[in-house]
Amino acid sequence: MQLLGCHLLLFAADLPGFTRSTYSPDHALITPESRVWAGQPGWKNALTAHLISPASGASFSMFMAHMKPDSEAAPAPAETVERFILVLExxxxxxxxxxxxxxxxxxxxxYFPPNTPARLRSATGAGLLVYERVYKAKGNPVFLHGYVEDSPLLATPGETFQLRKLLPQTTDYDFNIHIMDFNPGEYLNVKEVHYNQHGLMLLDGKGIYRLADKWYPIQAGDAIWMAPYVVQWYAALGTTPSRYIINKDTTVDPLFS
Structure with missing residues (x-):
């Protein structure tokens, strides 16, 4: 019976009405079968699927954009909004x-700073992951772009994962984007509890994520919302490395975050 139970679980994702997605006041898991695609103002010939937004209590939006051939996106929806994109395909x-x-x-x-006229286009089509938030610092961030693998690996004392930060670590920028790589069997040493909130997407591999008192198996394409002070921890499983992208508030006093 145990083998039969495991066999059935392998096919559970194909059951009508089944989803691994779940929502709690302090965290959420949003899996690919739960994405809802729709048009969005400012995005021409493109569809978006919001994974995280202020409606869930977040201070930012995180969404996917499917840009079809000859598509275009206007600048961020308000002069105070900053935007970060990662091209997934x-x-x-x-x-x-x-x-x-x-x-x-x-x-x-x-990265598109607030009040910038910069626009996005795709002649042949593209899949994007997009973060948008109201800028809270008092600096002068500038338009930036780059290739993820060109970002230097940073020291992670006490940890085994590899870390890249894609934005400058200066007070001009009020958040950063971390790329974190784990080999199979590696895990976070710190069982984190902090004021920062996160929007995470697993880009490669699979593993298990602890959120509050729940343990969630996750795989590439899954997204996670983490509210402030929720317990969070990750371990990479399987036989291939895992990578995730995650946003983190930086340089802003917690009193005003």
Whole structure:
């Protein structure tokens, strides 16, 4: 019977009405079968699927964008909103504030500061992960772009994972984007509880994530919302490395975060 039970679980995702997605006041798991795609103002010939938004209590939005051939996205919806994108597949083009075209293939990223006229286009189609939030610092962030693998690996004392930060660690930027890589069997040493909130997407591999008192098996394509002070912990499982992208508030006093 035990073997039969495992066999049935392998096919549970195909059952009508079944989903691994779940929502709690302090965390959520949003799996690919739960994405709801729709048009969005400012996105021409494109569909978006919001995974996290202020409706859930978050201070930011995290969504996926499916840009079809000859698609375009207007600047962020308000002058105070900053935007970060990671190209998951295909190729996008960004128009910089100086009017130059920046080509963004798969695994490239771009940051658009608040009140920037920079736009996004895709001639052939692209899949994006997008973060948007109201800028809270008092600096002068600038338009940035790059290739994830060109970002240097940073020291992680007491931990085994590899860490990259895609935005400058200065007070001009009020959040950062971390890329975290784990080999199978590696895990977070710290069982984290902190004021920062997160939007995470597992880009490669699989593992298990603890959120509050729940333990969730996760795989590539799954997204997680973590509210402030929820217990969080991750371990990589399987036979291939895992990678996730996660946003984190930085340089802003917790009193005003």
């Amino acid at each position: 295909g190729e996008s083009q960004a128009t910089s504030p100086e009017g130059k075209t920046v080509v963004l293939p798969t695994n490239h990223y771009a």
